[in-house]
Structures are given as C-alpha cells and as structure tokens.
Amino acid sequence: MQVFRSLVAPPTLLMAVVKADAYGHGAAIAARAFLKGGADLLGVHSVAEARVLRDAGLAARVIVLGPVLAWEAAAAADLDAELTVGSLAAAEAVAAARVPLRVHLKVETGVNRQGLVESELAAALDLLRGAPGVAVVGLASHFADIEDTTDHGFAEAQLARFAGYRERLHALGVTAPEVHMSCSAAVLLFDRTHADIARVGVSAYGIWPSRETRVSVRQRGRAEPRLEPAVTWRVTVAQVRDVPAGQTVGYGRTWKAMTDSRIAVLPVGYADGWPRALSGRAHVLVRGRRAPLVGRICMNLCMVDVTHVPGAAAGDPAVLLGRQGDEVITAEMLADQLGTIAYEVLTLPRAGWTRREI
Numbered sequence: 001m002q003v004f005r006s007l008v009a010p011p012t013l014l015m016a017v018v019k020a021d022a023y024g025h026g027a028a029i030a031a032r033a034f035l036k037g038g039a040d041l042l043g044v045h046s047v048a049e050a051r052v053l054r055d056a057g058l059a060a061r062v063i064v065l066g067p068v069l070a071w072e073a074a075a076a077a078d079l080d081a082e083l084t085v086g087s088l089a090a091a092e093a094v095a096a097a098r099v100p101l102r103v104h105l106k107v108e109t110g111v112n113r114q115g116l117v118e119s120e121l122a123a124a125l126d127l128l129r130g131a132p133g134v135a136v137v138g139l140a141s142h143f144a145d146i147e148d149t150t151d152h153g154f155a156e157a158q159l160a161r162f163a164g165y166r167e168r169l170h171a172l173g174v175t176a177p178e179v180h181m182s183c184s185a186a187v188l189l190f191d192r193t194h195a196d197i198a199r200v201g202v203s204a205y206g207i208w209p210s211r212e213t214r215v216s217v218r219q220r221g222r223a224e225p226r227l228e229p230a231v232t233w234r235v236t237v238a239q240v241r242d243v244p245a246g247q248t249v250g251y252g253r254t255w256k257a258m259t260d261s262r263i264a265v266l267p268v269g270y271a272d273g274w275p276r277a278l279s280g281r282a283h284v285l286v287r288g289r290r291a292p293l294v295g296r297i298c299m300n301l302c303m304v305d306v307t308h309v310p311g312a313a314a315g316d317p318a319v320l321l322g323r324q325g326d327e328v329i330t331a332e333m334l335a336d337q338l339g340t341i342a343y344e345v346l347t348l349p350r351a352g353w354t355r356r357e358i
Helices: 002-007 019-023 027-037 045-056 072-078 088-097 118-129 153-172 184-189 211-218 329-340 342-347
Strands: 012-015 040-042 062-063 082-085 101-106 132-138 178-181 197-200 233-236 238-245 261-266 284-287 289-294 302-305 317-324 327-329
Touching: 002 184, 012 027, 012 238, 019 027, 019 342, 027 040, 027 045, 040 045, 045 062, 045 072, 045 233, 072 088, 072 101, 082 088, 082 132, 088 101, 101 118, 101 184, 118 132, 118 153, 132 153, 184 197, 184 211, 284 302, 284 327, 289 327, 329 342
Parallel strands: 012 040, 012 197, 040 062, 062 082, 082 101, 101 132, 132 178
Antiparallel strands: 233 317, 238 261, 261 302, 284 289, 284 317, 289 302, 317 327
16 A cells, blocks of 8 residues: 555545455455555445445445445445445435435446446436435546556547546536546556546555556556565465375376375365366475475365475475465466466455464
C-alpha cells in the first residue's frame, strides 16, 4: 500500500481490493494491513464478503463491486456497505429494498460483463432516484485488455467511452460522482486512470498483473515499483524414506528411481489446493534447495525427491509458494506450469490453511 500510495496522489482515494478472501491471503488480515499502510477504502465482490470485514471489526468504507441480488440490498445497508449497480435488474433490486444506500453505477465500456449500456442509464437513474435514501455517489467501469498486451489502444478507446458516460450522467443531473475505472495495471501505467478512486487488486499482494504490464512500465520510462509477494505457503515434511533404484513412487507408478533415492512425503495434495496437474512439473523448497515433485500428487499427500538435499528430515519446513534461502517459487512460475495466471494460483480453494501475519 505504501508503494501505491506513493503513485496515487491525493485527493485520489486508494482502494485495496480484498475480494476472494483477499486473493487467497485472508480478508481480515490483508484488510488490516492495507488500511495501516495507507488504503482509504476496501473493495469486495459480494455482500457476504463485506460481512466478513465487518465481523472482523473493520469500520472502513467498503464498496461491493460484484452484482447485487434483491435480498442483498437490505443486508448491505445494515453493513454500511456501498453497492455497485451494473444492470437494470440491480437498480430495481436496490429501489425495491427501500433502505438508505450509497450506490455506484457501473457502465459498459468493452468488457461486456457487468455494466449498464447508455440506453439504460437514464432508466436506472430514475429507479434509484425514486427510492428513498438511495444516493448515486459513483460511476465505474473496468478494463478489458490492459494487462494482456503492450498495445493499449483498446484501453484508450474504453477511456474515451467512459468519458462519454460521465458527460451523459452530468447531463442527467448527477454532477459530482466518484469516478473509478482503474485496476492494478492501470494504476501502474496511466496516471489519468486514477480518477477519484484508484482500485488496486492483485498488485496489492506484491504480484505483477502480467509480464506485459511490467514490460509496458519499462517501455513508458516509468519508475518500476518493487513488488514483493506477500504470501508464503509452507508445510512440514511428514516422512523421509529411502527408495532403491528401480522402484516406483505413487499412483500409476509414473516415476521410477533411476538411482537409490530419498523421497520426502508432504501432507498436502489436491484437496488442499495443490493441483494434481503440477505432478512431475513443479518443485518445492527444502533446506533452501529445489526438490522436484515425483509421482502423482494425491488427495492429501505428495512426494518430492530430496536425494540431493543433505540432512532432509521429517519436521523440516517445505515451501510450496514463496522464498526459502536464495531460492523462490512464485505464483507466476506455478501459473506457467499449470497453463493459467497467477490470479488463479493465489485464489485456488485451500483447505486447512492457517493464515497469520508475520
């Protein structure tokens, strides 16, 4: 947050997005850290996520960024959470609740996901204005293609469309809404996207949105911020066993010891969010050395080759994600091995995690 606070000049507010259990990091822990570090408000996906923050004793301003269902509007008012209205159905739900609410209109500029189109804007505004206690306080949109490319022509076109919505809203009598359209990549690349609220998601956790974003920062001659991943995932080695040359390890006998080997058994598997697709591809860190996964990842166990790790023993910490000594395993590395993105690696459902501040 201190890095992004240095990039986002007041009076722009800085939002830390803590949806999806703070991208897998633990919503309450992350939210407290972000607020301490200079965030002005928090973003969540749902009313249920807003409740988690309130139950944790956090009184900061919270905006629900995802769709709103009819029964959620009253709950949002009870939680003092602001809502995003991105469809006429959502506007109807908010109006029908007849409770005091602060709402942000989300408009469609190119994602074709959530968002009111221009022909719906006046009708949505009429619905909300007719509801007692409802105040339209914001105008929002979202980028479709700003982090997957170094060509930001489409993002520029979206900004132009968004400016048109601002003019249209002003013509309809909403003169001072808080405007916000940024994401991590936008905040890093384009100061003019910061607007009234700068939304920071994955990069709040020390992760670059993409390689293309990092390249774009360099191409534009901007100072490259130092982003350090916040999360470390550790388990404890449960057992180390000797496996003679010629014997196999795991289900399907997919790995054979070519020499006498030492195999460490880790108490983590695909039921814990350690994907089976990493079998035979990924490494973990044991005593500061990379140890390859051997055999298939099981439901609650996996095996790694520690033949080359002197002294490896039961009770040693093994790092699946993070740094140990001079070695590091990043979410981006795992994403490459899985054919996905770092976002998914971070947010995979994980059973039995113990999250704590270090």
